Each structure stands twice: as C-alpha cells, then as structure tokens.
Amino acid sequence: MNKNEKIKLLADLVAIRSMNDNEEAVAEYLAAFLDKYGIESEIVQYAPHRANLVAEIGNGHPVLAFSGHEDVVDAVGDWNTDPFQLTGKYGKLYGRGTCDMKSGVAAMIIAMIELKQSEMPFEGTIRLLITLGEEVGEFGAEQLTEQGFMDDVDSLIIGEPTGYKICYAHKGSLDIKLKAMGKIAHSSMPDLGNNALQNMLDLVTLINQEIGDTEIVDPETGKFLFNFTVMQGGTQVNSIPGTTEVQLNSRTIDDFSNEKVINIIENAIKQLEKTDPKYQFDMEILMNLPPVDGDKNNSLIKLGQKIGEAVTDQKIPLFGGSYTTDAAKFLVDKPDDFPMIIFGPGNQSLHSSNEYIDESMYFNFIEIYKQLMIEGLK
Ligand SMILES: [Zn+2]
Incomplete structure (x- = not known):
C-alpha cells in the first residue's frame, strides 16, 4: 500500500459516524477492505447495527492478538474542520477518532496486510479483535471474550492512544x-x-x-x-x-x-x-x-519498548493508566502477568474538539505493529 492509500483508509474510517452505535458500518467496511487483500474475517453481531470484526492470518500458536475499537465519542464542541472529513494541516490529521482510535485500528489493519503481502514465512496466528462499544460498557470485548476469541490468545496488544509510551495496567x-x-x-x-x-x-x-x-x-x-x-x-x-x-x-x-x-x-x-x-x-x-492489575515485567513490554525505540529513536517509558480499556473484559480469566501492552498512536486530543493525530506517528505505528507481529511470533 502506498502512502495515499494508508491515509485514505483512515479518512474512510473517520467518515463513518460510529458514535457508540452504528459500529457495524466500520466492521463491514473493514471486512471488505481486508477481503481485497485476501484476508478473511468474521463479523460478530452484537445487536442491530452493532458488530465486532475478527480477522486472522496464519495458524496455530503462538496467537498474538491486536485489538482496537470501532466506536467514537460524539463530535460536539467547536471544530475548525468537519469532524467527519479527515483534514491534513501542518503534519497533523484532524477528525473525530483520528486519535481515539481509528488511527490505531487502521495501523493494525495495514500492518497485517503488509505482513501478508511480504509472504514472509511465520509460525503462529495474528488475530485482530475489532470491538464495538468500548467508550460505553465494553460490550464488544465482553462478547468476544465470552465467545472464546481470547481463550487461545498468548499475548495481546491494545492500540488505544498512548503515544510513545506503554501502558501495562489500569484502574x-x-x-x-x-x-x-x-x-x-x-x-x-x-x-x-x-x-x-x-x-x-x-x-x-x-x-x-x-x-x-x-x-x-x-x-x-x-x-x-x-x-x-x-x-x-x-x-x-x-x-x-x-x-x-x-x-x-x-x-x-x-x-x-x-x-x-x-x-x-x-x-x-x-x-x-x-x-x-x-x-x-x-x-x-x-x-x-475491574482494574487491570498488570505486571511491569510481563514478557511483551520489553519487546514493545525495543521496537518502539528503534522505530522512533526515543525512549518509550511505562505507565499505569487512570482510564479503562477493553483489557478489563479481555483479561478477566488471565493472570496478572499475562503479556499485554496498551500502545497506540495518540495524544491528549482524544474526545475533544479538533482531535488529531500526527501523521508521522500514524506511520510510525504501522511500522511498530508490523515489527511487533513479526517479532511477537518468535
Ligand atoms: Zn479508545
């Protein structure tokens, strides 16, 4: 995929008004997008107009899961641009969900497609768990966990907007x-x-x-x-x-x-x-x-930091979060030291008007996710 196609994917996702309902439109769009590149996916319906998407490449263990959510918060407040039209200005891409977290979802999708296109042999499975209803209730993650999509997962990366920092625990x-x-x-x-x-x-x-x-x-x-x-x-x-x-x-x-x-x-x-x-x-x-207690020595953290530092040329610090994420539902049956990181493109503009993502950070996370997919299966 060239640069314009990568920007267009994000623009198309931003254009879908998935305000904690209507997530099915995102799931259908992504299913069709993945299908163009020969990647099969499954739409897991939650309610009318509300659906998760699960996509996979590879097979067997280890199973490395990447997760992001489809819904966004309402675009109220004073915007300088149309919140549902991705607008680039001075290296920043503006629009509802650019930060939380359609850039993270797009980066995972692109990384998966490029890994498949590279035809590089690998052992194991990359599984995308794209959820509905994260902003209110985390119903999508709950449903996918109940239906067994986490049962065989060996490690989990959630692409919520941390920026160049890794979150390993939250309230x-x-x-x-x-x-x-x-x-x-x-x-x-x-x-x-x-x-x-x-x-x-x-x-x-x-x-x-x-x-x-x-x-x-x-x-x-x-x-x-x-x-x-x-x-x-x-x-x-x-x-x-x-x-x-x-x-x-x-x-x-x-x-x-x-x-x-x-x-x-x-x-x-x-x-x-x-x-x-x-x-x-x-x-x-x-x-x-429930709180995600986490363990700062879980085995995925070092890898995330190593790859993040190599791609961005800066230190990737760790932190415990005050917010909650789908990890609260995904990890209910997992031990505290389960390999999990929350690491995705973002900044402080989430949920606010004039939400944006730095274009360079979006592209860096595509690279970080690609390398995490390759190294994470070793
Ligand atoms: Zn989010």
Missing part, C-alpha cells in the same frame, strides 16, 4: 445508579409524604462516611477515586419530592475493588432500611469493569 471503573422512593406531598404537610430527597441525602452521607475520604494509592495506577456525579430529585420548591436519583462513578484499584465499593453501598442501604421503613432504595449497577 477499574464502576458506575452505579441509586434511587430513593418516597411520597409526594405539599410542603406544608410533610407528614403526609415521604421525602425521597432527604432520604437520599442520608444515604449519600452514610456512603461518604465509609468511602468519601479514602486515600488508598495503587503503586501502578494511582489513587482510588470515588465521586457522586449526577443528582436528580424534586420538581417544585413547595412539594415534598417523591423520588430522587443519584449516580456515582468510582475508579477502582486492587486494594479498593469494585466488589468492595458495591458491598459498602449495599450495607449502607440495608443499615438505613433497618432503622426506619421510610427508607426505600433501589440500586442499579450500570457498568462494572
């Missing part, structure tokens, strides 16, 4: 919705009602006493985080509110896990409900992704 993420049920009444006669907002404040206070000022730090991924993020209750200043809802997000670590947060909240609910029948709560877990 978990937990979203919970709590609802208090009460009874509406006029505020001059509160005894006829049951104040759901006040009851919710009591619950929030109790939870905060247990978790709010937790200062636990994971050596790899940093501080445990816990925040109430949404609160809705009441309709009118002189009415006793009949329902109130809050939502919270926690960024979890090994020593303060998702289960621990859930237990504390469940216990707080039970404790209040025991003291007074006015307390009636509902709890719903919206998203539950």
Whole structure:
C-alpha cells in the first residue's frame, strides 16, 4: 500500500459516524477492505447495527492478538474542520477518532496486510479483535471474550492512544445508579409524604462516611477515586419530592475493588432500611469493569519498548493508566502477568474538539505493529 492509500483508509474510517452505535458500518467496511487483500474475517453481531470484526492470518500458536475499537465519542464542541472529513494541516490529521482510535485500528489493519503481502514465512496466528462499544460498557470485548476469541490468545496488544509510551495496567471503573422512593406531598404537610430527597441525602452521607475520604494509592495506577456525579430529585420548591436519583462513578484499584465499593453501598442501604421503613432504595449497577492489575515485567513490554525505540529513536517509558480499556473484559480469566501492552498512536486530543493525530506517528505505528507481529511470533 502506498502512502495515499494508508491515509485514505483512515479518512474512510473517520467518515463513518460510529458514535457508540452504528459500529457495524466500520466492521463491514473493514471486512471488505481486508477481503481485497485476501484476508478473511468474521463479523460478530452484537445487536442491530452493532458488530465486532475478527480477522486472522496464519495458524496455530503462538496467537498474538491486536485489538482496537470501532466506536467514537460524539463530535460536539467547536471544530475548525468537519469532524467527519479527515483534514491534513501542518503534519497533523484532524477528525473525530483520528486519535481515539481509528488511527490505531487502521495501523493494525495495514500492518497485517503488509505482513501478508511480504509472504514472509511465520509460525503462529495474528488475530485482530475489532470491538464495538468500548467508550460505553465494553460490550464488544465482553462478547468476544465470552465467545472464546481470547481463550487461545498468548499475548495481546491494545492500540488505544498512548503515544510513545506503554501502558501495562489500569484502574477499574464502576458506575452505579441509586434511587430513593418516597411520597409526594405539599410542603406544608410533610407528614403526609415521604421525602425521597432527604432520604437520599442520608444515604449519600452514610456512603461518604465509609468511602468519601479514602486515600488508598495503587503503586501502578494511582489513587482510588470515588465521586457522586449526577443528582436528580424534586420538581417544585413547595412539594415534598417523591423520588430522587443519584449516580456515582468510582475508579477502582486492587486494594479498593469494585466488589468492595458495591458491598459498602449495599450495607449502607440495608443499615438505613433497618432503622426506619421510610427508607426505600433501589440500586442499579450500570457498568462494572475491574482494574487491570498488570505486571511491569510481563514478557511483551520489553519487546514493545525495543521496537518502539528503534522505530522512533526515543525512549518509550511505562505507565499505569487512570482510564479503562477493553483489557478489563479481555483479561478477566488471565493472570496478572499475562503479556499485554496498551500502545497506540495518540495524544491528549482524544474526545475533544479538533482531535488529531500526527501523521508521522500514524506511520510510525504501522511500522511498530508490523515489527511487533513479526517479532511477537518468535
Ligand atoms: Zn479508545
């Protein structure tokens, strides 16, 4: 593939509006693209208009998997260019998903095609796991893992936008919705009602006493985080509110896990409900992704650094991430020292307006992935 074809692949992907739905269009586009180069793939349907793509070359072990996601976040905010038209300016390529992470997906696809075209003999399998729904829920990675696509994988590279750094561990993420049920009444006669907002404040206070000022730090991924993020209750200043809802997000670590947060909240609910029948709560877990504990000595890291440093002529440092990725689902059954790296083209512009990728970084990652495919199977 020449340079223009490589840019065009990224441009075509950016043009597909795959905002955490409609990922099937990306899967179909890539399946047809790979087919032109004689690479077979399988579309794994999740829901109407939502599909993963799995493609493979080679056979047997080792199985080296590369993963990226099809979805992007909404293109809201002030853009200087059309977010769905790849626009080059001074060595930067602008567009929604250029950074997170259609450049990473394109780089994997190109690396795989060029490895196949080189006709270089190799032993083992390169498997692409291209997922839907990473930005909300990681449903695609969950589905592929449940269907066994990770069972025989020996090592995993996720192309999320780290830039020239390798991430080997990250926090978990937990979203919970709590609802208090009460009874509406006029505020001059509160005894006829049951104040759901006040009851919710009591619950929030109790939870905060247990978790709010937790200062636990994971050596790899940093501080445990816990925040109430949404609160809705009441309709009118002189009415006793009949329902109130809050939502919270926690960024979890090994020593303060998702289960621990859930237990504390469940216990707080039970404790209040025991003291007074006015307390009636509902709890719903919206998203539950465990931390990826990782091991900075896993066997893939040294190779990633060596290849990255050779291609870019700069040091490739390691870090533990505060965010979550599909690794949370892919690695549920794998040991901490499973060979995994998160290493892909990117910068700080992800999710923002005027998202971009440096053209040189895009091309460097095509080279890095190609070499990882060759060396990673040795
Ligand atoms: Zn991403």
